[in-house]
Amino acid sequence: xxxxxxxxxxxxxVEDPESKIKVKPDGTGIVPEGLKYKINPFDEIAVEEALxxxxxxxxxxxxxxxxxxxxxxxLRHAMAMGVDRAVWVNHTGPLDxxxxxxxxxxxxxxxxxxxxxxxxxxxxxxxxxxxxxxxxWLGWGQATFASKxxxxxxxxxxxxxxxxxxxxxxxxxxxxxxxxxxLGTVECTLPAVVTTDLRLNQPRYAPLPGIMKAKSKPIExxxxxxxxxxxxxxxxxxxxxAPAPRKAGIKVPDVATLMQKLKTEAKVI
Amino acid sequence: xxxxxxRYKCDLRELQFVLLEQFSYAGLAGKAPYxxxxxxxxxxxxxxxxxxxxxxxxPLNSVGDREGVKMVNGAAVTxxxxxxxxxxxxxxxxxxxxxxxxxxxxAAPEMLHVAVEEILSGANIAFNxxxxxxxxxxxxxAECGTPAQIDAYVEKVFNGKWGGTMCLTEPHAGSDVGAxxxxxxxxxxxxxxxxxxxIFISGGDHDMTENIIHLVLARVEGAPAGTKGISLFxxxxxxxxxxxxxxxxxxxxxxxxxHKMGLNGSATCTLSFGENNNCYGELVGTAENIGxxxxxxxxxxxxxxxxLQGLSLASSAYLNALEYARDRKQGPHFSKFKDPNAPRVAxxxxxxxxxxxxxLKSTTEGIRALVVKLAMHxxxxxxxxxxxxxxxxxxxxxxxxxxxxxxxxxxDEAYRLCGQAIQVYxxxxxxxDWPVEQYARDAKIFSIYEGTSHIQAMDLVGRKLGQxxxxxxxxxxNDINVFVEAQRAHPAFGKEAEMLGRAAEAVTQLxxxxxxxxQAEKMDLLVLNANRFLTMMxxxxxxxxxxDAGVKAQAASIRLxxxxxxxxxYEGKVASALWxxxxxxxxxxxxADMAALEDDxxxxxxxxxxxxx
Numbered sequence: 109x110x111x112x113x114x115x116x117x118x119x120x121x122v123e124d125p126e127s128k129i130k131v132k133p134d135g136t137g138i139v140p141e142g143l144k145y146k147i148n149p150f151d152e153i154a155v156e157e158a159l160x161x162x163x164x165x166x167x168x169x170x171x172x173x174x175x176x177x178x179x180x181x182x183l184r185h186a187m188a189m190g191v192d193r194a195v196w197v198n199h200t201g202p203l204d205x206x207x208x209x210x211x212x213x214x215x216x217x218x219x220x221x222x223x224x225x226x227x228x229x230x231x232x233x234x235x236x237x238x239x240x241x242x243x244x245w246l247g248w249g250q251a252t253f254a255s256k257x258x259x260x261x262x263x264x265x266x267x268x269x270x271x272x273x274x275x276x277x278x279x280x281x282x283x284x285x286x287x288x289x290x291l292g293t294v295e296c297t298l299p300a301v302v303t304t305d306l307r308l309n310q311p312r313y314a315p316l317p318g319i320m321k322a323k324s325k326p327i328e329x330x331x332x333x334x335x336x337x338x339x340x341x342x343x344x345x346x347x348x349x350a351p352a353p354r355k356a357g358i359k360v361p362d363v364a365t366l367m368q369k370l371k372t373e374a375k376v377i
Numbered sequence: 378x379x380x381x382x383x384r385y386k387c388d389l390r391e392l393q394f395v396l397l398e399q400f401s402y403a404g405l406a407g408k409a410p411y412x413x414x415x416x417x418x419x420x421x422x423x424x425x426x427x428x429x430x431x432x433x434x435x436p437l438n439s440v441g442d443r444e445g446v447k448m449v450n451g452a453a454v455t456x457x458x459x460x461x462x463x464x465x466x467x468x469x470x471x472x473x474x475x476x477x478x479x480x481x482x483x484a485a486p487e488m489l490h491v492a493v494e495e496i497l498s499g500a501n502i503a504f505n506x507x508x509x510x511x512x513x514x515x516x517x518x519a520e521c522g523t524p525a526q527i528d529a530y531v532e533k534v535f536n537g538k539w540g541g542t543m544c545l546t547e548p549h550a551g552s553d554v555g556a557x558x559x560x561x562x563x564x565x566x567x568x569x570x571x572x573x574x575x576i577f578i579s580g581g582d583h584d585m586t587e588n589i590i591h592l593v594l595a596r597v598e599g600a601p602a603g604t605k606g607i608s609l610f611x612x613x614x615x616x617x618x619x620x621x622x623x624x625x626x627x628x629x630x631x632x633x634x635x636h637k638m639g640l641n642g643s644a645t646c647t648l649s650f651g652e653n654n655n656c657y658g659e660l661v662g663t664a665e666n667i668g669x670x671x672x673x674x675x676x677x678x679x680x681x682x683x684x685l686q687g688l689s690l691a692s693s694a695y696l697n698a699l700e701y702a703r704d705r706k707q708g709p710h711f712s713k714f715k716d717p718n719a720p721r722v723a724x725x726x727x728x729x730x731x732x733x734x735x736x737l738k739s740t741t742e743g744i745r746a747l748v749v750k751l752a753m754h755x756x757x758x759x760x761x762x763x764x765x766x767x768x769x770x771x772x773x774x775x776x777x778x779x780x781x782x783x784x785x786x787x788x789d790e791a792y793r794l795c796g797q798a799i800q801v802y803x804x805x806x807x808x809x810d811w812p813v814e815q816y817a818r819d820a821k822i823f824s825i826y827e828g829t830s831h832i833q834a835m836d837l838v839g840r841k842l843g844q845x846x847x848x849x850x851x852x853x854x855n856d857i858n859v860f861v862e863a864q865r866a867h868p869a870f871g872k873e874a875e876m877l878g879r880a881a882e883a884v885t886q887l888x889x890x891x892x893x894x895x896q897a898e899k900m901d902l903l904v905l906n907a908n909r910f911l912t913m914m915x916x917x918x919x920x921x922x923x924x925d926a927g928v929k930a931q932a933a934s935i936r937l938x939x940x941x942x943x944x945x946x947y948e949g950k951v952a953s954a955l956w957x958x959x960x961x962x963x964x965x966x967x968x969a970d971m972a973a974l975e976d977d978x979x980x981x982x983x984x985x986x987x988x989x990x
Contacts, residue, residue, distance in 0.1 A: 128942070141938075141941045142942025316470035316474055317473075318470075319421045323415075
């Protein structure tokens with residue numbers, strides 16, 4: 109028999125990589141006007157995996173996001189994909205990875221899921237820290253960079269088979285991870301934190317009936333104060349700047365000149 | 378996952394402007410019968426549809442064009458990936474968006490439906506024709522079928538379990554539908570035996586569904602001649618068993634698949650009904666000889682869909698050409714054309730390329746506004762029905778009046794604009810490396826199928842202008858006059874509003890002249906000028922709606938800092954409005970002057986004088 113799973117997933121609101129992102133002239137951040145936002149693509153993979161697990165094992169999925177009212181858009185998107193309900197930690201202002209991990213830890217203590225599945229990082233500032241902090245502070249096992257052996261064109265993917273394998277007793281999870289030079293497998297005792305890599309699955313579209321259903325699914329509001337978490341940033345961003353634009357190339361007449369320039373100007377050989 | 382590359386582009390910001398800022402979606406949202414449909418749902422649906430379009434349908438567009446549909450062992454085999462796309466389309470609920478909830482759909486407003494259809498069509502028009510026809514069959518049977526027929530067929534063609542077609546054309550009955558020869562012979566059990574050949578049947582056979590429901594125009598023995606003797610029949614590809622499952626063959630044979638200029642992924646079939654005397658159909662509804670009016674319920678929707686197809690390709694052609702023009706460097710700026718060392722510039726910096734791009738931009742935006750306006754009237758016609766009959770009649774009247782404009786102007790312009798997009802690319806656009814040559818080939822059919830442009834023009838001047846004693850046309854002109862009066866003194870658009878007013882007078886004058894011609898038995902002049910009139914009225918509508926958008930965009934941009942993305946968007950709307958007014962609306966009067974010449978040389982010239990041999 110299969111044991112029902114309660115799975116908590118995250119849905120961070122991030123800038124759509126297709127929008128043109130400009131840094132403010134004073135370097136205090138990016139220009140928000142005209143930007144589009146979406147759910148962090150790694151989190152979307154986490155949502156997909158949770159939905160597949162719950163389709164197999166039964167149980168419940170809960171999605172969490174932290175931010176102002178605008179994160180409802182991402183919570184609704186996850187619920188349109190099929191997540192059952194949402195938790196919104198209402199907070200505006202900067203947050204560092206420790207504050208986020210601290211808030212998620214408290215939400216996990218409150219919700220008591222069997223597994224928390226998060227994106228391995230968010231595509232806005234690519235820190236790749238929250239899942240690790242969270243597991244450590246909760247005293248849970250962790251399996252980062254979850255992936256799978258099967259390709260995204262495989263039959264297993266097409267039939268939406270979950271890649272995470274829960275043990276027959278419902279007390280462990282086996283996770284294939286991306287590691288340098290290949291894949292490795294770890295087994296964790298549940299509850300555990302799993303963070304997702306890119307090739308874990310191909311997230312589904314939010315079906316249009318799902319978008320309508322998501323309207324009536326509940327969003328519970330929490331606050332950092334209510335959760336008892338001090339979110340004052342310990343990490344301060346001093347300045348943001350765009351990468352220097354690429355300089356135009358030059359043509360050299362022959363190999364000798366090229367070698368000479370590589371030595372004296374570029375100083376790479 | 379997919380084999381090709383997506384080329385489809387759509388500007389969601391522009392779609393949202395038209396729906397939310399120009400035509401008040403908010404006036405419909407959240408109210409009966411659209412209680413569940415708010416702005417958030419609209420935005421979520423558009424962005425998810427666009428994603429599906431880019432990731433699933435778009436990559437299959439060139440695949441369908443190159444592979445085409447093959448006939449294997451008497452059955453049509455669709456291009457690689459189409460079957461999976463069909464499954465994804467219905468699993469995602471994209472095609473059930475506007476289906477009534479009693480048939481398992483989402484009952485969305487028509488305004489949103491047309492925007493979603495623009496995206497689905499634009500990404501892969503050849504593919505989208507198959508589910509589009511199934512949808513049409515569902516809509517027709519929901520309205521004209523008996524309760525038993527509704528039970529048996531409607532939900533299955535709406536949810537993609539079964540496909541559908543409309544079978545009108547025969548070798549000798551194209552535009553002249555009344556010449557249909559397919560025979561229906563009533564049997565003792567009430568069914569009809571069907572025998573005949575139909576050609577040009579889109580989606581006539583394919584491998585994406587287990588069954589296909591054909592709606593076939595045929596003549597019952599002894600029926601009156603012409604369109605008054607035509608009945609409509611439900612003829613499934615496979616006989617439907619008592620339990621609703623698909624059974625044995627119903628003797629509908631695929632005789633051929635056409636080789637076409639474009640839309641190669643769409644199966645255009647010759648179907649042979651009853652070759653073995655074993656093809657049975659049931660009459661739609663309960664009465665014979667009303668097939669034409671039944672079919673026209675499907676035709677009106679289909680005509681709007683053709684307008685949408687034109688819009689969708691022209692718009693993607695524009696956005697692709699725009700991207701290319703920003704990227705491609707060629708020649709110096711014209712101000713430095715004598716300097717051989719001047720830097721090469723992106724071709725978007727050349728004035729004539731800018732002119733072409735702005736024409737593409739403004740015309741597609743104006744056509745989109747026209748399509749959404751029509752959809753808005755449909756929504757309000759439904760929302761006010763039974764509550765305010767006068768309003769409902771006004772809205773329905775505008776739907777009727779604008780349908781031939783949408784079908785024909787969007788359809789005709791699409792081919793011209795796709796050609797213009799190729800011109801922006803230069804030689805590269807003529808190559809299959811870029812999407813625009815396929816767009817142009819795919820777009821040519823829009824001025825032909827579902828009633829040629831001239832049939833639309835005759836529908837407009839022969840039926841729609843005089844409908845309800847001319848009330849629909851008068852209401853339309855009145856709306857324009859109200860706009861002109863309100864904006865005459867506008868600091869940015871006043872002159873253009875005046876120009877629009879004069880163009881409206883010219884259109885009214887020609888309408889009066891046509892009335893005069895028909896009373897003076899000069900029908901040839903009426904027919905010769907019908908297409909011209911349709912074009913003039915379309916340009917007037919588009920010019921009006923673009924100015925309306927420009928006024929709204931300018932007002933919205935005042936609070937924004939110049940140069941950011943949003944203010945650039947609004948600046949673009951203003952430019953579209955001014956360009957179209959000064960370069961197209963300004964020419965409407967000249968067309969009226971031409972019509973006033975009462976030139977009938979095309980009628981007078983003898984056949985021999987056309988020359989040739």
